[in-house]
Amino acid sequence: MNTLILAYHRVNDWSKDTLTVHTAIFRKQLNYLAGKYRFVPLSEVVAARTKESKPKERLAAVTFDDGYSDNFRCACPILKELGFTATFFLTAGYIGTDKLLPRDEKRGDTEKDRLLNWPEISEMEKMGFTFGSHSLTHANLASGDPEQIRKEVAESKTTLEAHLREPANFFCYPFGSYSPGVEKMVADAGYQAAFVTPPVRSAGLLSKHRVTQDRYALRRVGIYHHTAFWQFYLKTF
Numbered sequence: 001m002n003t004l005i006l007a008y009h010r011v012n013d014w015s016k017d018t019l020t021v022h023t024a025i026f027r028k029q030l031n032y033l034a035g036k037y038r039f040v041p042l043s044e045v046v047a048a049r050t051k052e053s054k055p056k057e058r059l060a061a062v063t064f065d066d067g068y069s070d071n072f073r074c075a076c077p078i079l080k081e082l083g084f085t086a087t088f089f090l091t092a093g094y095i096g097t098d099k100l101l102p103r104d105e106k107r108g109d110t111e112k113d114r115l116l117n118w119p120e121i122s123e124m125e126k127m128g129f130t131f132g133s134h135s136l137t138h139a140n141l142a143s144g145d146p147e148q149i150r151k152e153v154a155e156s157k158t159t160l161e162a163h164l165r166e167p168a169n170f171f172c173y174p175f176g177s178y179s180p181g182v183e184k185m186v187a188d189a190g191y192q193a194a195f196v197t198p199p200v201r202s203a204g205l206l207s208k209h210r211v212t213q214d215r216y217a218l219r220r221v222g223i224y225h226h227t228a229f230w231q232f233y234l235k236t237f
Helices: 023-033 042-049 070-082 118-126 147-160 180-188 202-207 229-236
Strands: 005-010 059-066 088-091 130-133 170-171 193-196
Touching: 005 023, 005 042, 023 070, 023 229, 042 059, 059 070, 070 118, 088 118, 088 170, 130 147, 147 180
Parallel strands: 005 059, 059 088, 088 130, 130 170, 170 193
Antiparallel strands: none
């Protein structure tokens, strides 16, 4: 049985960077997949991937990384219109602040490129969306001081749970960068599963959502601005 986890970052009509999918394309992609998969909460796909359940149909989940405010303004209305849920992985130390992510500091717009704030997240929770951790500061966890890495993993969870109504059960590795030691830190911090988006390589187009039982390295399919529809088809069939 196939399972699919989509990994997005941004949805809006004003950005043209690699991480942004425009609203009409986002809607088209989800509409296309709705005829092939049943969209469910991320926890159901995790259960299927780790053999905790045996659904008879193809399951898909939508995830977002970083926590950009356009997730609330642009993505959520489309998801609600189509009846889909999603999980948003938040850069916990930046939420509710004026800080932009390093990639946006030079060219970023303080309003268009800002991250979510807590009132927006509260509204998203009321709409049925869920949240996980993307570390405190979007750090590369495969390198650096172990104590700092442990802080990125553990304190991001406690930061989120101080504001969220539900536990932050899932973790997503920034840059897709992790190691066995980082996986252990994620498990020790109390997360139930963790996710990675491998780099896209033409030789791997046909195996992106291969089922794995490693609940701390569950693979997702990254969707980007440059993802043509034929590529989207190959990534998700």
